[in-house]
Amino acid sequence: MTYKNIFIIFLIISFSVNFDGVAQKIKIKKGIISIDKNPVAKHKEQGLNTDIFYFLDGKKAFEVDFKSVTVSPTEAHQWLVMTSAEGEKTEIPYEVLTVSFNSKKILIHLLMEKYKIFTSQKLDADQLSIFFAEERESLSDQYLKAGMAAAEEAAKREEILGQYKPFVKEDGSIIFGGSFGSKIVGYVHYYKSSQQYAIKDLDGIQVAMTEKPQKMAQTTVFAKTYTDETFEFDRGSSTMLKSNFSRNFAQIFVEETVGRNYRLGREAKSHKAKMHQEKIIVAKENSVNLYKIKGYVINEDGEKINGDITAIFEPLDLNPQDGNDVLKSLNVIDKYGKYMSITYLNDRGKTRTKEFKAKNAIEFCVDIDGQMQCYVGMQTKGNAMKKLMNASNLGFNNAYFYKRIYKLNEHQLLIKPDEASIYVIKVSDQSKAFMVDDRNNSNLSSALADYLSACSQLAKDIENEEFDLKNEENLKNILEEYQACL
Secondary structure, three states: OOHHHHHHHHHHHOOOOOEOOOOOOEEEEOOEEEEOOEEEEEEEEEOOOEEEEEOOOOOEEEEEEEEEEEEEOOEEEEEEEEEEOOOOEEEEEOOOOOEOOOHHHHHHHHHHHOOOOEOOOOEOHHHHHHHHHOOOOOHHHHHHHHHHHHHHHHHHHHHHHHHHOOEEOOOOEEEEOOOOOOEEEEEEEEEOOOOEEEEEEOOOOEEEEEOOOOOOOOOEEEEEEOOOOEEEEEOHHHHOOOOOOOHHHHHHHHHHHHOOOOOOOOHHHHHHHHHHHHHHHHHHHHOOOEEEEEEEEEOOOOOEEEEEEEEOOOOOOOOHHHOOHHHHHHHOOOOOOOEEEEEEEOOOOOEEEEEEEHHHOOEEEEEEOOEEEEEEEEOEEOHHHHOOHHHHHOOOOOOEEEEEEEEEOOEEEEEEOOEEEEEEEEOOOOOOEEEEOOOOHHHHHHHHHHHOOOOHHHHHHHHOOOOOOOOHHHHHHHHHHHHHHO
16 A cells, blocks of 8 residues: 555545644655745655655655555554654654645655644744654554554465355355355344344354444444454455345454454353363362362361361452452352362371361361461351351351461460451350451450450450450451460
8 A cells, every 4th residue: 555545545544634734734746845825845756655754955854654554454564654854763643634645745744744844934843853862662663563564364264264155145154165055054144234244163152243334334343252252354346234134244354353363162161161170279269168188187186187178268260350249248148168178098098088077166277388287167256257157047057267366375366267347255164265356346355355354454444345346466466466465
């Protein structure tokens, strides 16, 4: 595509900008450039895409080479390689800032309005020096690489199409192997009310769908696949949507889709299953759950069993952007954090898996990067546990495995694994633990003072709110003072 004809395309696109002459009046006659009737420079055309500009005294000022690379039928890059009289080079995007039927005027207007090289009085030598002194990225490298990548992609699509030879029949069915093929791999549907085409595979999964056209006589088509890939194509009048199903349009749409390696048939179902498994892997890595981690469990009889431990504290969030917290809080009532299992070898070297419940005061530890992290099953007192009352009345229990973060003799400070802001205090002379939940400090202080009433002075200090009970160090200090008090 040449510099001489590309401006016509921009002329149509940019019709709403400025008409030639609305700002400064640019005129080129017999090699003299005039702006607002003032001669400012000389101009010489060299070939189709090169222009040379001179000062009025005939001294060469700079040279402009127009460059263009087509990335796709709907995308092309145009830029200008500018060379000074001394041989300095720099590159700038080709932009249309005015509407004119003369490509040279468009160029001069760009250099005048954006780069101040031209004024209504002269070709500014000082501004020209500043222009060439500025460092700019190489658009040639950038755009040519994009062009090469696009060409490679196009060649790859053609190779895929040559391999499968997709063909759309008049009834919308898609076959591979050309018009004489017999293997149906999907169907094209046309929705007349919205003027959209959809490609569905043999499982009825929508593989790709065109967007609703935004204007009449639109030839550029935008489409989206089930993997959220978007693409566009334009075949002129062949991709202009009509009121009824067009086999020709459907053929182009299918070729554009299959060429991007969507093979229809039952591939989407398999792909979705694979993506689902990948989501599970990522969700497991991002969760606080434990999956087959080396460790040990202390059972009800005090026996230590070594093996691989699994403990599920929260449901896997496969779509974290949805933030489905309500579902989590409902599910966690009767399952999450209440059970753990260990896979181990028995005395005969046979693999066995055994499950343990938090309500039985089970303790287990796992090796995380060389550090042992321990969890203890216990029941708690606290406002948050009231939320589980209805579930408890149905036969559930409010015991849970909590992660221990501090231990002083038999006194412990723990946290809820999936809610690190919720602390649990367990002292040796109480059968249940106390949960530092979402109550305000005043209510928490009153309840904790009652829980630790065996130490009257400490209980009084807590009652008087001398401690911020949401502060971890304060909770550790409380345990230390309680131990010293006994």
